[in-house]
Amino acid sequence: MPSVEGAGARRAALQMLDSVLRRGQTLDAAAARARNLSPPDLGLAVAIAGEVLRRIPDLDALIDSATRQRLPDDSKARMVLRIALAQKIGLDTPDHALVATALPLVEGGPRRLVHGVLGTLLRRGVPVGDAPRLPANVEERWRSAWGEETVEAARRQIAKRPPLDLTFAEDAEARAYARDHNGVSLATNHVRVESSSVADLPGFGEGRWWVQDLAASLPARLIPRDAADVLDLCAAPGGKTMQLAAAGHRVTAVDSSASRLGRLRENLERTRLRAELVEADALKWKPSRSFDAILLDAPCSATGTFRRHPEVLYRARPKAIADNAALQARLLATASHWLKPRGVLVYSVCSLEPHEGEAVIEQFLAGDTDFSIDLPNDLPRFALPSDRGWVRVLPGLLEGEGGLDGFFMARLVRRP
Numbered sequence: 538m539p540s541v542e543g544a545g546a547r548r549a550a551l552q553m554l555d556s557v558l559r560r561g562q563t564l565d566a567a568a569a570r571a572r573n574l575s576p577p578d579l580g581l582a583v584a585i586a587g588e589v590l591r592r593i594p595d596l597d598a599l600i601d602s603a604t605r606q607r608l609p610d611d612s613k614a615r616m617v618l619r620i621a622l623a624q625k626i627g628l629d630t631p632d633h634a635l636v637a638t639a640l641p642l643v644e645g646g647p648r649r650l651v652h653g654v655l656g657t658l659l660r661r662g663v664p665v666g667d668a669p670r671l672p673a674n675v676e677e678r679w680r681s682a683w684g685e686e687t688v689e690a691a692r693r694q695i696a697k698r699p700p701l702d703l704t705f706a707e708d709a710e711a712r713a714y715a716r717d718h719n720g721v722s723l724a725t726n727h728v729r730v731e732s733s734s735v736a737d738l739p740g741f742g743e744g745r746w747w748v749q750d751l752a753a754s755l756p757a758r759l760i761p762r763d764a765a766d767v768l769d770l771c772a773a774p775g776g777k778t779m780q781l782a783a784a785g786h787r788v789t790a791v792d793s794s795a796s797r798l799g800r801l802r803e804n805l806e807r808t809r810l811r812a813e814l815v816e817a818d819a820l821k822w823k824p825s826r827s828f829d830a831i832l833l834d835a836p837c838s839a840t841g842t843f844r845r846h847p848e849v850l851y852r853a854r855p856k857a858i859a860d861n862a863a864l865q866a867r868l869l870a871t872a873s874h875w876l877k878p879r880g881v882l883v884y885s886v887c888s889l890e891p892h893e894g895e896a897v898i899e900q901f902l903a904g905d906t907d908f909s910i911d912l913p914n915d916l917p918r919f920a921l922p923s924d925r926g927w928v929r930v931l932p933g934l935l936e937g938e939g940g941l942d943g944f945f946m947a948r949l950v951r952r953p
């Protein structure tokens with residue numbers, strides 16, 4: 538059978554979705570394994586897989602409405618139909634191309650069924666939902682933690698391409714850049730631009746800025762200016778390390794991943810900023826001194842990054858969240874011994890799960906501890922502390938300006 542143009546990209550998207558949904562990989566990792574695709578085909582495959590991951594519950598409802606035969610959730614037929622419909626909704630692919638590239642994927646299988654369902658839906662018209670539902674278990678969790686409004690904001694956010702946030706070492710440079718390149722500065726050292734390819738933006742190669750969601754830039758802003766000696770724990774790939782170094786702190790950056798530390802080193806070289814790098818498991822490492830401040834940006838389920846990485850919604854199962862929370866509690870308890878009296882400890886996670894944010898801090902403070910919450914008063918206006926003194930960034934925040942990743946951060950101070 539002659540090969541259909543574009544079929545390779547769709548086949549790769551199918552494989553990526555299998556790796557993500559059945560084997561729990563990230564989409565980036567799955568894409569890195571698709572080695573024999575041309576760059577345009579790889580880009581198309583990732584875009585298709587990403588669009589599917591943003592909309593699975595809505596795509597499934599459409600599919601189920603067009604067939605009496607219930608297709609198993611993990612069947613190839615369902616996945617091929619999701620891939621075809623996602624292209625119709627998100628990528629403006631013409632009908633003939635999405636049918637022609639879908640059918641070879643089910644050759645020797647349920648070709649007629651897929652053809653029939655697709656034909657029915659295309660004739661009926663495929664609605665473009667601008668607030669697609671999230672997986673039911675995620676919606677239940679977030680509804681009970683944050684309420685219906687947050688769930689609705691998250692639905693609207695997952696449908697959109699988020700803007701690109703840049704952090705600058707110098708605030709004056711950020712302001713000039715915003716003026717010259719049609720950007721908006723929503724905080725010191727920050728510029729927001731339309732989503733685009735990073736390499737195409739002026740100033741990247743010269744190291745004038747680095748990409749960092751505005752919410753992700755908040756924890757480092759909680760480190761007191763006068764803290765001379767700062768430990769950045771779980772530091773790679775280094776967005777926060779660069780902020781701390783640019784603010785003039787002496788920074789020690791620890792991470793257990795050699796490859797991620799490699800990216801941190803490259804980032805420091807590109808931006809010509811300095812930090813001492815240590816490859817170590819923080820649970821085993823023994824620092825030779827105590828620090829004025831510690832930033833612990835702990836490993837987590839990362840559900841706050843669902844706009845750019847929609848697969849996190851499928852990877853963050855309850856057990857993974859509980860395991861992360863247990864690791865975070867151990868890291869926090871360990872780091873708490875490395876501070877000078879009156880030292881400041883900032884704990885953050887890019888998670889929308891209260892088990893990984895609020896519960897970890899509550900449990901830590903309830904234990905036998907010398908620490909108390911220190912209300913941050915030096916954050917941008919939009920990041921208001923809760924009445925408990927920590928900062929919780931939810932999907933509805935700054936929605937009109939392009940939104941933010943979900944985040945949790947708390948600043949603790951060690952009593953003298």
Ligand SMILES: C[S@@+](CC[C@H](N)C(=O)[O-])C[C@H]1O[C@@H](n2cnc3c(N)ncnc32)[C@H](O)[C@@H]1O
Pocket residue numbers: 770771772773774775776777778791792793794797817818819820834835836837
């Ligand atoms: C949320 S990421 C850090 C992001 C980073 N702070 C930034 O701003 O770019 C969490 C990091 O924790 C590291 N990590 C996980 N477990 C660790 C451990 N036991 N000791 C040290 N680092 C660890 C991971 O390698 C990962 O780089």
